[in-house]
Amino acid sequence: MYDRLLESTTDYPGVQRVLTQLQKASMDNHLPAFRRCVERGGRQGQGWQHGHRHDA
Incomplete structure (x- = not known):
């Protein structure tokens, strides 16, 4: 695209x-x-859920 x-x-x-x-x-x-996300099976990283950080 670029x-x-x-x-x-x-x-x-x-x-x-x-x-x-x-x-x-x-x-x-x-x-x-x-x-990295695909390698983890598509799961979100630690501390993240639904696009929001839990520790923020």
């Missing part, structure tokens, strides 16, 4: 900068988090 968006925004360096940062966050943070 590759396609980056190709279509070559005239907008600011937009490309944001897209590149979002792409990096997805690859470095979000994707590994989703993979």
Whole structure:
């Protein structure tokens, strides 16, 4: 998705900068988090339930 968006925004360096940062966050943070979740059988991490922390 990001590759396609980056190709279509070559005239907008600011937009490309944001897209590149979002792409990096997805690859470095979000994707590994989703993979860990799948490895645990799809369960939420300790202290989390229904999107809310219990110890917050």
